[in-house]
Amino acid sequence: MSLDRRGFFTGTAAAGVAAFAATGATARADNAPADKFALPGSDRLRILLTGDAGTGARPQWQVADAMRAEHARQPFSFALGLGDNVYEQGPWSDDDAQFAAKFEDPNHDLDFPWLMVQGNHDNSSILPGDGGWLLRGDHEVAYHARSRRWFMPSRYYSVRIPQEQPVVEFFVLDLNPIAAYLPPLFQPYWAADGQFMTEQAAWLDRAIDESPAKWKIACTHHPYLNNGPHGNAGEYEGLGIEPIDGRYVKDFFEAHVLGRCQFLLSGHDHSLQVLEPGTASKGTRQIISGAAAKSVHDEPHTSGRHTPNTALYENYSDLGFMVLDLTPTSADLGVYTVDLSNGQSTNAFQRRIA
Secondary structure (H helix, E strand, O other), X not given: OOHHHHHXXXXXXXXXXXXXXXXXXXXXXXOOOOOOOOOOOOOOEEEEEXXXXXXXXXXXXXXXXXXXXXXXXXXXXXXEEOOOOOOOOOOOOOXXXXXXXHHHOOOOOOOOOEEEOOOHHHXXXXXXXXXXXXXXXXXXXXXXXXXXXXXXXXXXXXXXXXXXXXXEEEEEOOOHHHOOOOOOOOOHHHOOOOHXXXXXXXXXXXXXXXXXXXXXXXXXOOOOXXXXXOOOOOOHHHOOOOOOOOHHHHHHHHHHOOOOOOEEEEOOOOOEEEEOOOOOOOOOEEEEEOOOXXXXXXXXXXXXXXXXXXXXXXEOOOEEEEEEEEOOOOEEEEEEEEEOOOOEEEEEEEEEOO
16 A cells, blocks of 8 residues: 555545445345356365455466466365455446456466455445445355356355365455445444444354364455554554554454464455464464465565564565465465566465464
């Protein structure tokens, strides 16, 4: 995020600009294509982690080419798309041509389910990424019924894999209402203590408690810990302005996710980070894979604002993706960076993380 953009958000928050969202029921897809790619039935899984991809520009295609090459070498079971799926402002309808240009076409031949997360750019109103038009994201839910790949049956949902005797359950969250740069000040449905977030929290608590899976993984767009430009939840953008500093995001993670899931997967920051779990995260490991089309390059990092989080690996200049290999007894993570000059990927980090 540039300083000019940060200044814009500071001004709008101080002025109390209201978002353009309306109240309503949580969006759910009515149906799905009969030929939708099936979720795997195996207990040995190879999962593609990619985020902030949806530009439709050449770098996204180059990263997708590298993912295709890795898939040909050792096939993926499915993918997780960690938000900002349709840059810069999100879709205008569930049949928007952007879905083809920024998702289907770049990901051709990656023929498996893509569990999708909503990002701030998917819910834009005035400024790209402001997160201020929350109903825009409902078009992405509706697109679930149009695509073989795209899996987003609701704004938040969980998936057990395999369905019977699951080795893993993913809890896909939508924290955009409490992370928006243009907060829905006059729409109580979307407020931090409003119906949407209250129902989501109750659902998540129940779903985690009832999960029989060995691995419990939360998937969000916005991270809890982050050494990149966006910063940690509660300190987003280096601003102490409620709620765009993410203080309610921090509260949500600490009350409902940390210590209850082994991993928290996020995008938002255009970087690749594998952070160490600690006391603050109650043992939950934060992983950020948000460099599928853009990188932060020379944007200021959080190290200028507070002590950086301990990292096993972090990269702020290269594009890339991650691969999580899960079995009933182990979790191995690989980070792949992509050389845009030749399209080749390099396994830059490989480690058993649990």
